Amino acid sequence: xxxxxxxxxxxxxxxxxxxxxxxxxxxxxxxxxxxxxxxxxxxxxxxxxxxxxxxxxxxxxxxxxxxxxxxxxxxxxxxxxxxxxxxxxxxxxxxxxxxxxxxxxxxxxxxxxxxxxxxxxxxxxxxxxxxxxxxxxxxxxxxxxxxxxxxxxxxxxxxxxxxxxxxxxxxxxxxxxxxxxxxxxxxxxxxxxxxxxxxxxxxxxxxxxxxxxxxxxxxxxxxxxxxxxxxxxxxxxxxxxxxxxxxxxxxxxxxxxxxxxxxxxxxxxxxxxxxxxxxxxxxxxxxxxxxxxxxxxxxxxxxxxxxxxxxxxxxxxx
Amino acid sequence: xxxxxxxxxxxxxxxxxxxxxxxxxxxxxxxxxxxxxxxxxxxxxxxxxxxxxxxxxxxxxxxxxxxxxxxxxxxxxxxxxxxxxxxxxxxxxxxxxxxxxxxxxxxxxxxxxxxxxxxxxxxxxxxxxxxxxxxxxxxxxxxxxxxxxxxxxxxxxxxxxxxxxxxxxxxxxxxxxxxxxxxxxxxxxxxxxxxxxxxxxxxxxxxxxxxxxxxxxxxxxxxxxxxxxxxxxxxxxxxxxxxxxxxxxxxxxxxxxxxxxxxxxxxxxxxxxxxxxxxxxxxxxxxxx
Ligand SMILES: Cc1ncc(C[n+]2csc(CCOP(=O)(O)OP(=O)(O)O)c2C)c(N)n1
Ligand SMILES: [Mg+2]
Numbered sequence: 286x287x288x289x290x291x292x293x294x295x296x297x298x299x300x301x302x303x304x305x306x307x308x309x310x311x312x313x314x315x316x317x318x319x320x321x322x323x324x325x326x327x328x329x330x331x332x333x334x335x336x337x338x339x340x341x342x343x344x345x346x347x348x349x350x351x352x353x354x355x356x357x358x359x360x361x362x363x364x365x366x367x368x369x370x371x372x373x374x375x376x377x378x379x380x381x382x383x384x385x386x387x388x389x390x391x392x393x394x395x396x397x398x399x400x401x402x403x404x405x406x407x408x409x410x411x412x413x414x415x416x417x418x419x420x421x422x423x424x425x426x427x428x429x430x431x432x433x434x435x436x437x438x439x440x441x442x443x444x445x446x447x448x449x450x451x452x453x454x455x456x457x458x459x460x461x462x463x464x465x466x467x468x469x470x471x472x473x474x475x476x477x478x479x480x481x482x483x484x485x486x487x488x489x490x491x492x493x494x495x496x497x498x499x500x501x502x503x504x505x506x507x508x509x510x511x512x513x514x515x516x517x518x519x520x521x522x523x524x525x526x527x528x529x530x531x532x533x534x535x536x537x538x539x540x541x542x543x544x545x546x547x548x549x550x551x552x553x554x555x556x557x558x559x560x561x562x563x564x565x566x567x568x569x570x571x572x573x574x575x576x577x578x579x580x581x582x583x584x585x586x587x588x589x590x591x592x593x594x595x596x597x598x599x600x601x602x603x
Numbered sequence: 604x605x606x607x608x609x610x611x612x613x614x615x616x617x618x619x620x621x622x623x624x625x626x627x628x629x630x631x632x633x634x635x636x637x638x639x640x641x642x643x644x645x646x647x648x649x650x651x652x653x654x655x656x657x658x659x660x661x662x663x664x665x666x667x668x669x670x671x672x673x674x675x676x677x678x679x680x681x682x683x684x685x686x687x688x689x690x691x692x693x694x695x696x697x698x699x700x701x702x703x704x705x706x707x708x709x710x711x712x713x714x715x716x717x718x719x720x721x722x723x724x725x726x727x728x729x730x731x732x733x734x735x736x737x738x739x740x741x742x743x744x745x746x747x748x749x750x751x752x753x754x755x756x757x758x759x760x761x762x763x764x765x766x767x768x769x770x771x772x773x774x775x776x777x778x779x780x781x782x783x784x785x786x787x788x789x790x791x792x793x794x795x796x797x798x799x800x801x802x803x804x805x806x807x808x809x810x811x812x813x814x815x816x817x818x819x820x821x822x823x824x825x826x827x828x829x830x831x832x833x834x835x836x837x838x839x840x841x842x843x844x845x846x847x848x849x850x851x852x853x854x855x856x857x858x859x860x861x862x863x864x865x866x867x868x869x870x871x872x873x874x875x876x877x878x879x880x881x882x883x884x885x886x887x888x889x890x891x892x
Contacts, residue, residue: 343779350749
């Protein structure tokens with residue numbers, strides 16, 4: 286397995302690099318710069334860094350105001366404190382008003398770990414994807430995180446990028462090229478395809494490797510841009526495989542699974558299974574323990590593949 | 604696009620640094636704007652006349668006496684900004700923008716109708732001259748702080764004016780923004796509170812007491828100026844006074860009368876969000892002649 290790299294660290298350094306090239310980039314944080322890693326930018330460009338204190342709703346408005354006069358604001362906090370606490374501020378001052386604000390959040394999902402439910406974010410994608418006009422990206426490793434952050438800086442319009450707390454193994458090569466709005470085929474397969482985001486991409490690849498030993502040819506699609514959605518890529522794997530499993534560190538309701546299912550139901554109905562957190566909150570614990578307890582491991586994905594393949598078989602038998 | 608009267612010329616003059624309108628001229632414009640508010644909400648059959656009428660002088664003083672702006676170029680980067688945080692007073696802003704020449708005065712009659720550019724609450728994308736979409740109270744001051752900070756970073760000389768309701772100040776976000784404005788020392792920012800004493804469920808003091816209001820702003824680090832908010836001269840001198848305040852933001856607490864100028868609407872909570880009937884429109888317009 287490749288070395289584990291922090292997406293947050295990568296984000297922090299990317300901000301500094303971008304800040305050197307583009308004087309319009311400004312950064313806001315809400316007393317979490319040491320965790321979101323905006324601290325590096327703060328140190329390098331103190332005049333372009335605004336710590337808003339523990340006042341996230343206000344930070345959203347300030348970011349919108351900075352964007353209104355041509356700045357490119359990156360505003361960061363934990364995922365749970367952004368779409369959740371600031372939903373109406375994002376809706377009115379950023380999305381509906383169409384300001385060029387970049388929300389880059391860290392600590393998505395339950396792999397936040399020991400801090401428990403209050404600091405874990407399991408609803409954010411559902412909330413943020415519901416807003417018209419927002420671009421939503423969930424990178425799968427540090428390489429993709431850096432490129433996604435650069436891509437949103439270059440893109441005109443409000444964006445949300447969700448990073449996780451733990452380091453992740455690299456799933457992309459150094460020559461990887463992120464295309465906003467394009468799913469990434471990590472692996473071709475003809476029996477079934479796992480569509481995954483974020484932390485679950487590495488688990489999906491592990492599952493696919495294991496399934497290969499069992500003679501199952503399993504594809505993996507990294508759906509890093511959740512919005513706008515690469516519908517063609519979904520329709521293509523639905524057509525070629527006839528079975529899909531989605532995997533995400535988020536509630537089953539309203540996230541990747543729901544979004545993909547809508548496309549599948551409309552264009553190419555095939556059996557689907559969903560690896561996600563069921564209708565519940567998690568708890569404190571080590572990241573690995575939580576992912577295991579709440580069904581977000583390679584083993585859970587494999588199980589879902591078996592289930593979906595059974596349904597595929599029985600459907601083709603009738 | 605038909606250009607509307609004195610307003611347009613006045614604003615182009617201000618943009619080019621010439622002498623602004625006299626208070627007497629502005630009073631005439633204020634009266635016209637009141638008539639538009641009554642006619643628009645009457646025609647629409649809904650809307651918010653009370654809080655639009657209370658702030659007519661505030662908005663008139665700004666658009667016709669103070670702001671450097673250009674209705675022909677709403678996105679002119681160096682324009683002074685006016686941000687309507689209390690977005691339900693949209694009819695007031697629309698009337699002022701139309702009188703300035705941002706869009707035809709005739710368009711005011713489309714307020715709140717399907718396919719209109721004039722939404723029930725302000726929409727930045729649809730309406731020329733609107734800086735941000737509002738209508739969910741409590742958000743405009745945060746936005747204004749960001750605009751003020753950007754002006755400072757960009758070395759632009761524009762000033763930022765933001766109008767809040769007094770009831771709106773119940774929102775916690777207003778005080779988050781108030782704290783941030785003084786922390787960041789944005790002295791190119793002026794907040795105006797339309798202190799008409801009323802919100803929807805009744806008087807501020809009964810719904811949620813704001814007092815000591817003045818002292819709250821002072822404690823948050825703001826320069827506070829109290830004025831009769833229905834008096835153009837007082838408003839203009841307060842806004843000019845604010846220009847010389849350095850290192851802190853200024854709030855103008857504008858003591859106003861909700862429904863001002865229409866006798867049967869004055870201080871009547873029921874006219875917060877109820878449009879006048881056709882008969883009431885007639886009486887109101889007559890009274891404003
Ligand atoms: C967040 C939010 N809550 C509730 C409302 C509904 N609302 C519209 S106007 C209003 C009262 C506003 O009172 P005030 O700020 O004093 O305005 P004014 O008296 O100037 O009209 C309320 C509660 C809203 N628009 N936004
Ligand atoms: Mg009021």
